[in-house]
Amino acid sequence: MPRDTSAAPDSRRAQLHVGSEQPPLRRRDRAPPLCRVGPRQEAGIIARVxxxxxxxxxxxxxxxxPLPLVGEEREMLTAFLEWHRATFELKCSGVPAERLSEQPVPPSTMSLHGLVRHLAAVERWWFRIQFAGEDVPLLYYSDDDPDQDFDSLDGDVAQAFEVWRTECDRAREIVRNAGLDDTAIQRRTSEPISLRRILVTMIAEYARHDGHADLLRERIDGATGY
Structure with a gap:
């Protein structure tokens, strides 16, 4: 007849329970310190410190x-785009003009100078040409030389930054005077595209290239930061 072990816990486990309701936790099992969060304390919401x-x-x-933690959709979208624009300029600040054109991560031809030209072209393409329908030429592009933004760095760096700032200012004006649901016809697909979608696209564009700028800047002089 098999022995009934239901009422006889393992002796080692029994020793751990002596004098306490729960066995002691190993150090690695202990949770990190906790704190209650702001106005939601009464709801018992907790967060790790x-x-x-x-x-x-x-x-x-x-x-x-600072980026808003709460807010309506337009505020969030424009705040994030502005933050990424400012982040890019921050990554370029303090670099001597002649070093902004360095291409320090071969075989890539990327440089901070090339990135600012590219971002100026993207600002113009999405806001002025695609959305507002302005009859303006593409920046740093031709069918024979589509990669002028990154490959043709003969122009003045300071002027490239001024062009970028001008395009950003015009883009802000267009956004201020339009609704998120306003649409234009996307030239590549002939399908409608909303301002909301364009703002999301631009946030993604800057987020990607801010990461490139991080690497380029670190290669130039070792500077890093969030």
Missing amino acids: IPEDSYSPVWTNDTRS
Whole structure:
């Protein structure tokens, strides 16, 4: 007849339970410190406390406006796009003009100078040409030489940044005077495209190239930051 073990716990486990309701936790099983969160304390919402030195360091001389944590859709979309624009300029700040044209990660032909030309062209393409329908030429492009933005860096770097800032200003004006649901006809597909979609596209475009700028800047002088 098999022995009934239902009432006889393992002796080692029994020893762990002596004098307490729960066995002691091993160090690695212990949860990190917890804190209650803001106005939702009454709901019992808790969050892990992350030490400040565990966060990525902020870029030196950071002048970016903090991103909103809550807000309506237009505010969120425009704030994130502005933050990424400012992030790109921050990554380029403090670099001598002659070094902005360096292509430090071969075989890629990317440079900070090339990126600012590319982003100026993208701003013009999406906001002025695609959405507003303005009759303006493409920047840094021809059918015979479609990669002028990155490959043809004979122009003045300071002028390239001024062109980019001008395109950003015009894009802001277009966005201010349009609704998120307003549409234009996408030239490539002949399908309608909304301003909302264009803003999301531009946020993604800048997020991608801000990452490129991170790597380029670190290769130039070792500077890093969030």
